[in-house]
Amino acid sequence: MLIDAAHLAEARRRIAAASDILVLTGAGISAESGVPTFRDALTGLWARFDPEELATEDAYRRQPGLVWDWYEHRRTLVAAAQPNPAHHAIVALAAQKKVTLVTQNVDGLHQRAGSTDVIELHGNLFANKWLDGCGRCEAAPDDGRSPPRCIHCGALMRPGVVWFGEDLPRVARYRAEHAAQTCDLCLVVGTSGMVYPAAGLPGVAKDHDAGVIVVNPQPSALDATADLVLRAPAGQCLPMLWPPCAAAPA
Ligand code: OAD
Numbered sequence: 001m002l003i004d005a006a007h008l009a010e011a012r013r014r015i016a017a018a019s020d021i022l023v024l025t026g027a028g029i030s031a032e033s034g035v036p037t038f039r040d041a042l043t044g045l046w047a048r049f050d051p052e053e054l055a056t057e058d059a060y061r062r063q064p065g066l067v068w069d070w071y072e073h074r075r076t077l078v079a080a081a082q083p084n085p086a087h088h089a090i091v092a093l094a095a096q097k098k099v100t101l102v103t104q105n106v107d108g109l110h111q112r113a114g115s116t117d118v119i120e121l122h123g124n125l126f127a128n129k130w131l132d133g134c135g136r137c138e139a140a141p142d143d144g145r146s147p148p149r150c151i152h153c154g155a156l157m158r159p160g161v162v163w164f165g166e167d168l169p170r171v172a173r174y175r176a177e178h179a180a181q182t183c184d185l186c187l188v189v190g191t192s193g194m195v196y197p198a199a200g201l202p203g204v205a206k207d208h209d210a211g212v213i214v215v216n217p218q219p220s221a222l223d224a225t226a227d228l229v230l231r232a233p234a235g236q237c238l239p240m241l242w243p244p245c246a247a248a249p250a
Pocket residue numbers: 025026027028029031032037038039040044104105122161162163164189190191192193194195215216217218219220232233234235
């Protein structure tokens with residue numbers, strides 16, 4: 001995809017001039033790693049699966065085996081995926097200036113690329129927790145049951161992601177909002193901007209006089225908030241926006 005040269009130059013200038021950048025990422029940043037997004041028309045997960053059947057606590061209580069196995073499938077897919085140049089570019093940016101990385105993604109690819117202190121608004125696919133646990137829950141040794149249960153109280157283990165209708169982790173939400181209020185540039189990468197409160201962060205940044213740049217090959221709900229939209233895939237675009245990491249010393 002050909003990126004508009006004038007837009008690219010303007011984005012480079014704004015990023016170079018910024019000193020405190022909030023990077024907000026969504027599923028699109030992992031698309032080039034082969035991880036499906038949610039809302040892309042043909043390839044998105046929600047085009048093929050019903051979130052009401054898979055991503056709510058209600059659904060889990062009704063069909064724990066089905067939901068658990070779906071998350072197991074996603075864990076396997078993500079474990080086989082690799083961070084792409086967009087994930088790596090953010091590591092390079094954070095080596096050059098203050099960056100707060102806030103993600104809606106649960107895939108852990110930012111961390112695997114080397115980003116530290118990633119603010120995960122929607123939890124993590126690999127961090128399970130207990131549903132209605134007894135407080136001293138312990139998983140049974142793997143007996144092939146799906147999902148695992150507590151040996152003391154029989155509680156179900158559940159994926160450590162935020163489902164529809166659930167609150168975001170409080171500290172992550174607080175930190176993300178604080179970053180939106182204090183940054184001087186908000187770089188939004190690969191999100192449809194449809195899911196709140198995450199989708200509200202660029203607006204908060206703008207209200208506090210920060211610039212907003214969107215990177216997305218398709219139109220998104222955040223285009224109207226942006227000062228600049230780069231219509232391009234993240235893996236192609238981000239490495240062009242700032243210098244790469246300094247080479248590691250020999
Ligand atoms: P969506 O699937 O809603 O949006 C993905 C966005 O990525 C779309 O706007 C695409 O155009 C864009 N995109 C696709 N390929 C891209 C690429 N190579 N580079 C850059 N952008 C690309 O995903 P999210 O906005 O992350 O919630 O969805 C938000 C939340 O809704 C998710 O965190 C998830 C979902 O339900 C939970 O799991 C709680």
